[in-house]
Amino acid sequence: MIADAPTARRRPWHWRTLDTAADGLAVDLGLYAVSTIFAAITAVTSTLSPHRAWGAVAAVGYLAATLVVITQLLLRRHHPSTPLTGLRARWTITGLTWASTALLPLLWQSIERASGRTDRAQEEVLVVEHAGTRLLEHGTPYLGRDAIAALPPGEQLLGYTPYQPGMAMFGLPRALADTWWTDSRVWFAVGTALALALAVAALRRPPAAAGQTDRGHRPDATLLRGVQAATVLPVCALTLATGGDDLPVLALCLLALALAATDRPGRAGLAVGLAGALKLFAWPVALVLIVWGLTRRAGTRVAAGAIGLPVAALLPAILVDHDALTENVLRFPLGHGLVTSPAQSPFPGYLIANALPAGRVVAAALLVAAGVVIAVRLARRPPRTAVATALICGYGLLAAIALMPSTRFGYLLYPMALLTWAPALHRPVHPPATPVPELTSRTASA
Structure with a gap:
């Protein structure tokens, strides 16, 4: 049981050795340079118009960041103590790069879409906005099976909303006004930025030890x-x-782990519960956080938010039309809807499901087996730190994404971010203060 903490300390060692090269600038250079190549290739070769539009703008932003980091490395070589290469400068470059490679393309595509371009949003943007309209008009974001069947064949896929009810909240602005700032991606970005800002603030807060x-x-x-x-x-x-619905879910999970690292289990449960009310991907994270809470006698406080909020979000949809909820949230993702999900990936689960006889059964069995292994690990060695919790969530989701029969390459953002977030969750351990010898001797004599 106690082995969790040392294991979590050992694992990042090799990564930290690389990460500290040139005070972190070496990895910054690699990140921005590879990202520049990725964005440029996407702009030229992608078959999706929103992706090509993103790549054309983002490649410039990543290239600018790459050139700035090269300049920093040169400055560091000749002026090692200059603040232009320090941590504050790196934070500034990260913020500007996010603005130029994510926010600027998002706003650009939202404005073009509002001007009449129909190829400036992925399907999930339309699905979320339609769900917001249905929520406002009918009290549920879901269409029933009969209503989906009545749609033209080319529109039946967009009739499905394979998300939790809370996701429809991001589509409500579009239901009220048709303009660029009501694009659901704008509100995904707002939710993501807010959750990440709270997570950073939580981890920057100095820990208290022994009342000080x-x-x-x-x-x-x-x-x-x-x-x-x-x-x-x-x-x-x-x-x-281009899509955006996964980012607020991810950011809320990172916020929950940050709150767990700072010993606020109740708030951690609320954060992961909000994520779970948006998408099923947050539910495994919620489960592992509840197990973490049990090791600290706070399992009930974590579970109250982690389970309570998703259930509260589901209740109205169940009361209005429980059949529509089942059709969208269960049957469609499991491949039993009127149409099948177009999600494809080069991962083993998808390849097995499509290449072998009874491939979907084989892939599902492998997925269940991976879940059993993780459950046994949680039972035998429950995570006692936020670091161990993040690592289990990251590797567990990586295994799930690899083995799911229907998945997307973009889902890798969850394990990649969770595993990279784990080292930031380390909190300093303060040994008890050593009494002053003179004061100890006086106390003994008294």
């Missing part, structure tokens, strides 16, 4: 690297600019 605040504790480069993984990493920037 540790004034020497400050956020370090691991927190910056975690933020980069959730913002400027191409899979995250591309997803936010």
Whole structure:
């Protein structure tokens, strides 16, 4: 049981050795340079118009960041103590890069879409906005099976809403006004930025030990690297600019882990519960956080929000039309809807499901087996730290994404961000203060 903490400390060692090269600038250079190539290739070769539009803008932003980091490395070589190469400067570059590679393409595509371009949003944007309209008009974001069957064949896929009811909230602005700022991606970005800002603020808050605040504790480069993984990493920037529904879910999960790391289990449960009210991907994270809470005698406080909020979001949809909820949230993702999901990937689960006889059964069995392995691990060695919790969530979701019969390459943003976020969750451990010898001797004599 106690082995969790040392294991969590050992795992990031090799990564930290690389990450500290040139005070972190070496990895920054690699991140932005590879991202530039990725965005340029996407702009030229992608078959999706929103992706090509993103790549054309993002490649310039990543290239600019690459050139700035090269300049920083040169400055550092000749002026090692200059603040232009320090952590504050790296935070500034990260923020500007996110603005140029995610927010700018998002706003550009939203404005073009409002002007009449129909190829400036992925299907999930339309699905969420339609769900918001149905929620406003009918009290549920879901269409029943008969209503979906009545749609033209080419529109039946868009009739499905394979999300939790809370996701429809991001589509409500579009139901009220048809303009660029009511695009659901704009509100995905707002929700993502707010959750990440709260997570950073939580981890920057100095921890208290023995009733006193540790004034020497400050956020370090691991927190910056975690933020980069959730913002400027191409899979995250591309997803936010063209679709976006996964980013607020991810950001809320990162916020929940940050709150767990700072010993606020009740708030951690609320954060992951909000994520679970948006999408099923947050539910495994909620389960692992509840197990973490049990090790601290706070399982009930975590579960109250982690389970209570998704259930509260589901209740209205169940009361209005429980059949429509089942059709959208269960039958369609499991491949039993009127149409099948177009999700494809080069991962083993998808390849097995499509290449072998009874492939979907084989892939499902492998997925269940992976779940059993993780459940046994949680039972035998429950995570006692937020770091261990993040690692289990990251590797568990990576295994699930690899084995799911229907999945997307973009879902990798979850495990990549969670695993990169884990080192930022380390909190300093303060040994009890050593009594002053003179004071001890006086007390003994008294």
